[in-house]
Amino acid sequence: MKAYRLDDIAAQLGGRVVGDGSVAVTQIATLEAATKTQISFLTNSKYRAQLAHTGAGALILSEADADATDIPRIISGNPYAYFAKVSALLNPLPDVRHGIHPAAVVAASASIDATASIAATAVIGAHAVIGAHSVIGEGCSVGENVVLGSHARLHPRVVIYHDCVVGDRLIAHAGVVIGADGFGFAMDGDHWIKIPQIGRVVIGHDVEIGANTTIDRGALADTVIEDGVKMDNQIQIAHNVHIGAHTVIAGCVGIAGSASIGKYCRIGGSAGILGHLQIADHVEIAAFSLIGKSIREAGSYAAIYPFSKTGEWRKNAVHLRHLDDLVGRVKTLEQEIKSIKGSAS
């Protein structure tokens, strides 16, 4: 692994070196695990005491912690982002060979940039466009007329259906499916008939999509994912959903059809949003919470049933089916008290 001196890192990424800038590191690690040739980081001053016990050869610290150690260090206004950048520097993506593997299957009419890479067993459809430096992993399927920007990274077995459009620097992990039909049927007498899903999925720049996440194409108009959206694994995005820029979505979330999510939202794991709702910018939704009405105001929202030992849960939960009755009983009591107090006065 290549070693980087602290002063070289700071020259490249900014920040202020305190202590011996000639110290060189090859990898990043937690305070607990780091060794002499590794750099670590502290993002929360509350844990400052841990600095005393680290074996790290160098540190990334905030201004507030700049003097909390003698270990050579880089001071940054945003140590967490700085850590991310240092890690990217120390762990560059492996070089990928340009060109089309002989075991790839590429339509003659597809347009593959000369700097792109198409792996073995990938299949590229007619008239698809693959941008510069994009890497298409093995077993990927890129449908007809798909336009994929530059510097994309499709891990193995990603499927993009026909006509979808994707910006630059997409990262799609294994098993992602973009552009499958939305779930639309009409009851015709005694059976369902399919509503053709003729919209597309349109994805902006700098989007990352986790393993086995699915994003359905629109029914009539498009499903839209704006720039900088980050999605975890196993998420389901239904047809005609619109997700605003820089929103992050944790694993297993389901967003129903035509919901519109604002920018800079944070949606917790396994949460859900019902169809056709509007969610404002900067809304935070707790894990496991179903949002059943539009949210017009930024802020944090939750709907979690608190867990307990199963015996206690059972004893308490049974009353939920009679809560309205309980409220009625309390109301009656209040009236009776009022009447007793009235007759007593």
Place this chain on the structure above:
Amino acid sequence: MKAYRLDDIAAQLGGRVVGDGSVAVTQIATLEAATKTQISFLTNSKYRAQLAHTGAGALILSEADADATDIPRIISGNPYAYFAKVSALLNPLPDVRHGIHPAAVVAASASIDATASIAATAVIGAHAVIGAHSVIGEGCSVGENVVLGSHARLHPRVVIYHDCVVGDRLIAHAGVVIGADGFGFAMDGDHWIKIPQIGRVVIGHDVEIGANTTIDRGALADTVIEDGVKMDNQIQIAHNVHIGAHTVIAGCVGIAGSASIGKYCRIGGSAGILGHLQIADHVEIAAFSLIGKSIREAGSYAAIYPFSKTGEWRKNAVHLRHLDDLVGRVKTLEQEIKSIKGSAS
């Protein structure tokens, strides 16, 4: 795109033309987005006012709305189903080349109808049968002895394990897995041993299965999906589940082992059904609701924790762990009031 005159559409699909039947349309669109060469539709008279503002060249309307506009229109008893049919007419599936792609891998003993299509990198196992006009997408894996009916459409990367049986007109989206082992283990001393899953998955006609949905094979008997069932993405169907005809299941639902669901049910997104339960026909289950007991009666059922701002949620939810105590306190109050009133009289 091919243009269709209203009177030609009505001749083909039924319905009554009002206004100029020679008007031709090439695509279907929402009232909001439709242009002069497009046809739109109104399914709910409540939104009739929107007709005044549409740029659509033609409309699909119910009898009740027949006179609500001057735009040329087709009147149908079921405008939503009619819309689906018009869309299918205007958006025919692309032609697929018959035959086996040279980069497909097909067992010599498999039986592939001459009108079927096997894409590059698809793998068809020994003794598998692929029906007429069926299309097997790239990267699909069809196991040994699988029988797949006619006019099936397997999108890329669908896996069907050995011995499963599927009717006609299946649509399986990318990443679907049919027939993986059910989740069955027996504790043997201090470790689990696997229970072989020797049942199959048996699927009827006209079933659609969304992207990355999984349907496990039976442990001893079969897992059964009846005709006309429609499943969205990311659904998990466990071993020995039985799903009645024409039931629709939204995304992310989990149905546990040996549950039996009736016909014409509607199961909302991320809902769950515990194992071995029986659900009657025509049951509707709300999104996010866990069904923990059999449902013997048609109707609508729900179990959703209502969301609120996180601060309020926290303040309220804490009492759920003491609900039984609260009910006891109300009971005590009722007795005390009774005793006060008794001694006062």
Place this chain on the structure above:
Amino acid sequence: MKAYRLDDIAAQLGGRVVGDGSVAVTQIATLEAATKTQISFLTNSKYRAQLAHTGAGALILSEADADATDIPRIISGNPYAYFAKVSALLNPLPDVRHGIHPAAVVAASASIDATASIAATAVIGAHAVIGAHSVIGEGCSVGENVVLGSHARLHPRVVIYHDCVVGDRLIAHAGVVIGADGFGFAMDGDHWIKIPQIGRVVIGHDVEIGANTTIDRGALADTVIEDGVKMDNQIQIAHNVHIGAHTVIAGCVGIAGSASIGKYCRIGGSAGILGHLQIADHVEIAAFSLIGKSIREAGSYAAIYPFSKTGEWRKNAVHLRHLDDLVGRVKTLEQEIKSIKGSAS
């Protein structure tokens, strides 16, 4: 199918034969479905009456039920585990041809055991190691430097990212993704930057992973799955999770980053565990329950909203948003009663 005599089965698997040990069976089935040439089993004496109606040619029974029938039978201390073993005996895995299919794509530097099998369209990366008798299904992708033990069974379309390490006897069903990037980003001004995920996934022996389940690689340290863990379909395991030996996890569960689960736990379907929590050994978590705090004590835990007809649910659920207020009203009533009783005495 091969027939096995009861006394041959008992000689191989243990247990005591009662009745005619020369009776031979070819398959295992439920009491209800079994025929003369099949063996069935009873694991719960409560259902002993069913023995009278079975057509099975032989049975597996517990000592307590040894005399409950005249049908030839094998008596076992653990009839359920015995059933699993008999089923495995009667249903051996099909033989797989050794060697590398000509349509597989194997890096020259990969090390494939001579007894391993690599299917058509599988891709094996540089320096990967595949152990003895392991079977890699079609469309699988095994990344660079992956080490996979012996007797593994990767069903079609499993992806293992670079550098992951897996023990012996892994069963991974179709669509499993091991080692995709964990979900880690740092906010840098107005946008998210990616935190490289440089840990691995390390999996012990005898692990089974259900279809379309995803296990993310660690951010800095590794994600760890210990020996004997069994996971169902559609599960999401985030980065740096640690799952103790012999824990079983039902479908659709999500486990957030850095959570640590004990040994011999049982996690119900669609349950969730928040990040950084510790769960003790032998903890059972009910389906659909979110665990939001560490659990230090073995036992059973739940957090399920009880379902009801939607009308009743609506009537009751509305009060959850005012539960704190209700508790306050009860408190007020208690004080008023106290004061009335005080003034009355």
